[in-house]
C-alpha cells in the first residue's frame with residue numbers, strides 16, 4: 130500500500146470528459162487523462178483491503194490492490210506485469226469496462242468514492258505501450274492447430290492465450306476487419322480503432338493468423354484443426370414487431386453504428402444507403418448502452434433533437450436498496466452521450482409507428498405500470514391507457530440482442546463469449562475467451 134492514509138486525505142479524482150462544445154463535433158475519444166503525479170495519487174488511495182472485493186467483482190479476477198501499489202510507487206513496468214497476467218487487453222477494458230470492481234470497492238461503500246481502478250488500468254497499459262514494455266513474444270510451436278471463429282474480444286482472447294501456449298491459431302472473421310463489436314459496434318468516441326490495430330500488430334507478429342472476409346459455416350467447420358473456438362457473438366438484434374415497422378426511417382441500432390464506424394474507417398457508403406441523423410428528430414427505443422451510443426452518434430451527425438425511451442421504470446438515482454454493496458448497483462446511469470443532450474423517458478411501451486408517404490413520422494407510445502410479482506420474479510406490465518405520439522423521422526431500435534441458436538457442434542469445439550451467454554460485456558468476453566483457451570489446452574494436452 131503506497132500511503133496507508135491516502136484514502137482519508139486524497140479525494141477521488143476522475144479525468145472526466147472533454148468539454149461538450151469541444152467533443153460534440155468529432156468522433157475522437159471523449160475521455161481525458163490525468164497527469165502522472167495525479168494518477169499515482171489516485172492509485173495511492175487503494176487501502177489494500179484484507180478481503181479485496183474488487184478481485185471478486187472483476188470477471189477476469191484482476192488484482193487492483195497489487196497494481197495500485199506498484200503504480201502509486203511509480204513502478205509502471207511492475208504494475209503492467211501484474212495487470213497483464215490476468216487481462217489480455219487492458220487497453221479495451223481500461224476504456225469501456227463499466228468497472229464492476231469499482232462498485233464493490235470498500236471505498237464505494239464507505240464514502241461513495243471508489244478507487245479509480247478502470248482509469249488507473251488504462252493509464253498503466255498506455256504507459257506500457259509508450260515505454261515499450263509491450264513487445265511481441267516468441268513462442269515455440271507445439272504442432273497443434275486451433276481455429277477461432279469470430280474476432281471480437283472473445284476470439285481475440287482465445288487466440289492470444291493459445292498462441293502464447295504454442296498452438297498454431299487461425300482466426301476466421303466474416304467481416305473485412307478484425308474486432309467484432311469493438312470495431313463495428315462501439316463508437317470511436319468510446320474506443321478509438323487505432324487501439325485495436327495496435328494490439329493486432331503485436332498478435333500478428335507473435336504468429337496469430339487472421340483470415341478476414343471468411344464466413345464459416347458452423348455446420349461444416351474447416352478441416353485441418355485439432356480444436357475450434359466458436360466466438361461468433363450475438364448478431365441478431367431484438368426487433369419491434371408493431372404496426373408500421375416496414376416504414377422507412379426505422380433501423381436497428383447496429384445498422385447505424387456500424388455504418389458510422391465504417392465511414393470513419395474510410396469505407397464509402399452510397400448516399401441512398403446512408404443512415405444519418407443529420408437534421409432529424411431522432412427517437413431511440415431502448416434505454417441501455419447501445420441506445421446511449423446511438424445518442425452520441427446522432428449528436429455528432431447533427432440531429433435536431435434526440436429522445437430515448439425505455440419500457441422499464443426509471444432506476445433510482447445514486448443508491449438502490451434492492452442491489453446493495455457489493456452487488457452491481459442498478460441505478461440511473463448517465464453516459465457522456467446523455468450529458469451531450471437528450472430527453473430520457475421511462476415506462477413507455479411503443480404501440481405503433483406512424484408514417485406519411487412510406488416514411489416514419491412518429492411513434493405512438495403508451496405509459497405502462499409495472500406490478501411487482503408476489504414471488505419476487507419478473508413484474509407484470511400493465512398499460513395505463515395514457516397514449517401520446519412522439520414525433521420522429523429517424524427511429525433506432527436498441528432493445529438488445531437474441532441469444533443465438535447454434536447447430537450441434539463436434540466435441541472438440543468450445544463456445545465462448547456472447548455466443549455462449551447472450552449479450553454481455555467486453556470484460557466478461559475476455560474472461561470467457563481465456564477459460565475457453567484453458568479448456569482447449571486441457572483437451573489437446575490430454576490427447577497428446
Ligand SMILES: Cc1cc2nc3c(=O)[nH]c(=O)nc-3n(C[C@H](O)[C@H](O)[C@H](O)COP(=O)(O)OP(=O)(O)OC[C@H]3O[C@@H](n4cnc5c(N)ncnc54)[C@H](O)[C@@H]3O)c2cc1C
Pocket residue numbers: 225226227278279280281282283284301302303304308309310311314315316319343344345346347360361362363364386418419422545546547548552553554555556558
Ligand atoms: C453498440 C454496443 C456498445 C457496447 N458497448 C460496450 C461497452 O461500452 N462496454 C462493454 O463492456 N461492452 C459493450 N458492449 C458489449 C460488447 O461489445 C460485447 O459483449 C462483446 O463485443 C462480445 O464479444 P464477442 O467476441 O463474444 O462477440 P462480437 O464482438 O460480436 O464478435 C463476434 C465476431 O464473430 C464474427 N462472426 C460471426 N459469425 C461468424 C461466422 N460464421 N464466421 C466468421 N465470423 C463470424 C462477427 O462478424 C464478429 O466479428 C457493447 C455492445 C454494443 C452492441
Ligand code: SF4
Pocket residue numbers: 186187188189190191193216222223226227228229230231246247250556
Ligand atoms: S477489467 Fe473492468 S472490472 Fe476488471 S478491474 Fe478492470 S475495470 Fe475493473
